Amino acid sequence: MSRIAPSTPARVVTRALPQAVAAEWVKAWSVRSTWWCLACAVVLGVLAAATLAGANATDAVREGGAVRIPASEAVVSATSLLSLDAFGHLVVLPPGEVALDLLRTGVYFALVGVMTVGAGVAMRSAAGTLSVVFMLLMGLPLLLSMTGTGLAVEASLRMPMFAELAFMDSADDLTGGPIPYSAGEGLAWLLAWTAAAMAAGLTVLHRRDA
Known part of the structure; x- marks a missing residue:
């Protein structure tokens, strides 16, 4: 009799992920x-x-x-x-601008959701996750911008809060001047922060559950 080779972890994850997502979807809506x-x-x-x-x-x-x-x-x-x-x-x-704005808003919320998942996996705590995400999205950028120092302000402008304003092509002037980069670069910074949060979550997951 031929032996069946054991499934690799990647294959197991590939099969289990859709099932886990479906189970969570049913649980959330029930x-x-x-x-x-x-x-x-x-x-x-x-x-x-x-x-x-x-x-x-x-x-x-x-x-x-x-x-x-x-x-x-x-x-x-x-x-x-x-x-x-x-x-x-x-x-x-203008209806056309509103439609584009709603699309950008949806993209931003999706990225924040993925970012929060990464932070949650890394923190393993609901309270800790909420605190970290709040500080990342609002608290820390505002604190850095209020210092008035050049390096701190430049750092705050690359954080999710101001990256979102740039991505939305917003006229909000929270820093005393226009955000110094385009909507495309704002999206790039949001993607970078999301990737960093997911990388942190995966690193902790592999170390604790390997």
Whole structure:
């Protein structure tokens, strides 16, 4: 009788990964917390959009004309279902730019999700993962930029927060001046940070579970 060669770890992972993803997908959509989180996200999104749209419409009334908002302002773009109709076309958002903005937003959230997975595998702690990801995305970039020193500011501009603003082609001026690189380079920095987080996670996984 011929012996069956044992499966290599790579083959085992290749077969097990789709099954694990399918199991996690079923688990995520079969618990109430997922639906509650989605419902809360929708409600908060609508309230935020209405608030921002109302504020921009108020500014338009004061200025005596329509206000054209760049669709690259990701948060303000959420007003495009609300501001055009509910506020008498005082706030204008170009549909083509909004579509591109939504696509970029989706790419950014996907990368942040993968980045968080890498950090979670490395940290092995929910609280630790949330703390690290928060500091990486917001806390550390803002702290570095507030120092005002050249090297610290340059480092902060290459972190995910400002890389995302560059990728979104945003006009937000959080550093006292425009972000000194293009949307393409912003995407490259986001990919680099995501790859670094996944590499850290894989390194810890191999060392602990080898």
